[in-house]
Amino acid sequence: MQWQVEKDQEMKGSMRVFFLAVSVLVSLSGCSKESEKPKDLSLLTTTTVIGEIAGRQEKDGAWGSQPVRNISQVEFASTGRGVFYIAEAAGQFHVVHNGKKGTPYTNILTPVLSPDGQRAAYQAYLDDKPRMVVDGREGEVAEELEVPFFSPDSRHSAYQAKIGGRWHFVVDGRKFPGHLTQHNQFGFSADSTKIAYVDSVDERAKPRLVVTDLNFKQQSVREATGATMVISEDKTRIAATSEIGGRQRVVELSFAKPDSVKEGRLYDSIKGLVISADGSSVAYLAEKGGTRVVVFNGEEKPFPAGDLVGPIILLPANKGIGFLTSSKGTCTLHHPFSGGAVEQRQYDEVGELAYSKDGGYVYLGRKETPGRSGRSIFVVVNGKEGPKFDKVIKPTFSPDGQRVVYRVRQDGKRFMVVSDLNGKIVRQDPEYEMVFPPVFSADGKLAYGVKDGAKLVWKVEKL
Template sequence: MKRIKAVALAVVVLGGLFGCSKERGKEKDLSLLTTTTVVAEIAGLQQAGSAWNSEPIRNVPQLDFSATGRGYFYIAEQGGKFHVVHNGKTHTSYTNILTPTLSPDGQRIAYQAYVDDKPRMVVDGREGEVAEELEIPVFSPDSRHLVYQAKMGGRWCFVVDGRSFPGNQTQHNQFGFNSDGSRIAYVDAMSEGAPPRLVVTDLDFKKQTVREATGSAMVISDNRTRVAAISDAGGKKRVVELSFAQPDSVKEGPLYDNVRDLAISPDGASVAYIAEKGGARLLVHNGVEKPFPAGELVGSITFRPDGKGFGFLVASKGSCTFYQSGGQTEKRPYDEVGELAYSKDGNSCVYLGRKVTPGQIGKSIFAVVNGKETARFDKVTGPTFSPDGRLVAYRARQDGKRFVVVSDLNGKIVRQDPVHEMVFPPVFSNDGKLLAYGVKDGAKLVWNVEKL
């Protein structure tokens, strides 16, 4: 298991901002935080050229904000140990901390904590049993439930909200909740080397549907209602589809020599994948076969949120092409492409391109919005559309400086935000009038809100 260094520290936070001591019966505010707010100052963080009388915090190796700005955590290294600070609460110090995971609402956290080489899961500050190995914890969409795998006595078991359920000799390799957090789907095997099996179960592991020889790949729709997976059948492969609500009702696709790059639409109504038959590559969408173009798929097949098709990127012989269902193509002489995304209405798209200019260092990466290139930077990542589809926001880096950029649908930059030490993924308010994201500057963690 991969190991990283561990944690310890002290903080000054805005009291009550994250509902850590909310009154009985009072609901937490889980809406987007719409004012710029200093959510924490890391007390004792050693800065360049500074000196401390007490043991300083040497490093903050990891931190993150929830998508609403109402939750955060960071890991701090102090005195040779590490600890987590979550929403202003400082947790116990350990020799190592792995896989810190915030719940979707930002109010809960789980992570693997090590004392020497002995791991245990810490959930909301409470330690679980010492295990031989642990897997990444996963919260349900409503943040109420937490599931992870633990290896004890040589066998893997599921731990659901603190309850352990007997497992097999193998750990799961794919996992996901349904929309209301009442069921999970996962792929495992009965023993080492055995074929994979797809399991859909309730959280008590009493009502289970198991499909054998299925799950070399599994995808779950964004609305968490349907599952698609690759199934083996007599040396051939096919795609099967099912719903969380009725997992026994399975839709089977045709058999192929091979199936890969499986994708499912956000609403679960469509699937697409690349299949091989008789030496030919096919693009299969809801059972309809078309030849797959020359080149290699970059990233994944990306469905339009409006349900009217999909797009994908292909790299081939020094050029890159953007394909859309319906036959539209856009070929560019780029060195690389990636991170394809659509607007909510499906009418606009964005992806990233890279084109090196001979003799020039840096400034080679840009966004391509509806076929038009934005300005170039040393790095660009995470392009996302505003809810109304009018704007695209992304993070950029230039000459070591990090900031958020907003462009219009013609690729023209309409604003470039101030520079920060660290910048986290931006989110738009529901009305598209605000752009918010977390930043770190020195010892300050700030939820930054900009009017558009």
């Protein structure tokens, strides 16, 4: 019974994975003087109004004679240092990035902010002809486009464009020769000097994993690899499935030394591959001879009865894994490698499992009350249930492990909740039209974006 968390625009997360990093390849041709300026990737730690939506009620000078009639896809940078939204006026759409209105288009798709919040990229359509717009500059008209990415240091942009029947990578505005198929997985290295992606040379070929510099000159290619590919949170290591004679194994490698590969055992099939934040551990589900096993750093344990709900989660300090299963109305939390207790509950659904640095856990449960709608979703913190709401999104622990923070929708109202380690509410923040995912400062402050009427505010507060 797979946990389903409804994704709606009001609660849409702005925190996309943009591969945070600390250094940059500044000698690469095509970098502008603007891109060479120092990038501020630090978290904004004071409450600040970082944007305001103009022209919604009356005619606004910036919008000419037509008022803005629709606002969509508001997004905050995870540092709080940038924001954009899409505005519709006179039947056309504009990206408004940090208060600056962009060119009007008939449609805009996949808008993305750089980690520092100062750059934006999106697909723009005129007469059904797409082109990528990066920092307000239009790229070549293409037949199709893929989602754009920014490097961890915010200096480089990359996307794929289908032009002349072939897919090309476009990095910092430079187009590189491509193939007949597009990439299906992609990521930058921590130092922003390399990218990893999975593609195939033609539609009949098996996938291949490629690690390359941004000039596409120094490449490491591993054939029949990458049906699944994951990159560690620190963007230093890669794990992927590799096919050999109809069977699969997991291979591990680093961005720094992509030709040095660690190979796992062969299995009939592999799924659910995950890698730890520092890339030192991997885990996955495998099948051999009709038997299911869960694998953690090469060690096997039998997989319990039931269906996996959500991903496998690696415990802090690589002490094992945790995962949720569902079977015949019973939902179970498992810790097969660490000796932790197995927790069973009679819930309708579970999901969104997370751990604190000390091994505390939280997940969402749902249990309907007969004859009553709504108020059925709650957090379960270390085995204790919190209050029920209409909707709860992605509970997460504070850095010190002493608080759980999550977003809530109740009776159409949206707000942030802070609870203790027993699930009891410590604080319920004010209600807003939109509430965006929380992040934490180095000194433990809670920060998140909100839409407060026309104001787009980055809120920072003590826990």
